[in-house]
């Protein structure tokens with residue numbers, strides 16, 4: 001099963017909409033990690049700045065305070081960011097701030113050690129960026145800004161083609177390729193996993209034939225709506241069953257039966273727009289109506305019965321409906337049992353109708 005899906009996804013190039021959805025998902029999952037990374041970066045930067053300021057005799061300047069405040073403000077701003085694409089911009093500003101701050105510290109170090117510290121800082125920033133939830137351009141922009149600001153050939157005594165310069169150049173090429181490759185590879189794997197989970201979840205929660213939610217989905221969603229307190233108006237549960245469906249299958253074949261199921265599901269979805277509806281199994285459907293009055297429910301059920309009955313399709317059917325008001329203390333299973341009794345009453349009374357549950361109704365037995 002997993003191999004089949006794996007094969008299916010390998011052939012599938014995620015369209016831009018799925019990629020955007022993935023980017024947003026990735027950002028939401030990693031937002032706290034990003035904040036932690038920013039906070040840790042500020043702490044380590046401040047620590048180095050203090051060491052260089054006091055032990056190195058550079059002196060703690062107003063500029064240091066400005067950098068710390070700017071980076072702290074960006075970290076706080078990250079908490080208010082909701083869109084992944086805005087994070088790309090914020091992260092670029094953060095990288096610009098921290099790289100300039102690093103330059104400031106490195107100016108206070110002995111000239112011959114400056115290139116190596118610039119390389120170390122560049123490695124840390126690029127490694128860190130490669131695991132952040134950035135877009136491709138967002139990451140490449142970080143690489144550009146980092147190398148631009150922390151360029152070890154800029155304002156240092158290293159010459160491009162002397163011994164140190166050649167070594168730095170080689171390391172530059174290696175580091176850039178490694179981090180760019182890691183970022184793209186990691187992103188591809190994460191996108192693949194996201195696509196795979198999306199597909200598996202769809203298969204687990206959507207009925208393959210009618211393409212409406214299945215029983216599992218209904219039980220999860222209806223349970224959470226049922227738990228809502230306080231309730232706005234009433235909650236009702238409807239169980240809908242196609243009448244004489246076995247006869248449709250027997251007379252016209254299973255394919256026509258499937259068509260009837262699809263058509264009925266489409267009618268339920270259209271009429272019950274905005275409410276949780278699902279195919280529970282076989283020819284049985286359910287709808288959870290929250291925040292409704294009894295008169296609204298009656299109107300909706302009458303519309304559904306009439307729409308299915310008057311469908312100008314080749315093999316018209318009718319539906320029977322059982323309805324239960326979901327009391328505050330009812331569990332979903334209790335409500336389903338009541339709606340089932342009411343459904344039985346509809347069938348017993350001649351089908352093609354809806355019946356509300358009353359305690360005086362008899363059960364299926």
Ligand SMILES: Nc1nc2c(ncn2[C@@H]2O[C@H](COP(=O)(O)OP(=O)(O)OP(=O)(O)O)[C@@H](O)[C@H]2O)c(=O)[nH]1
Nearest residue numbers: 241242243244245246247249254257258282283347
């Ligand atoms: N075509 C098709 N038939 C299905 C599917 N699932 C269940 N069925 C058929 O649905 C029929 C249900 O028949 P019954 O439970 O006897 O219900 P009914 O004929 O609708 O009778 P009443 O409920 O009393 O109106 C059976 O013949 C099942 O084989 C499906 O996915 N596709």
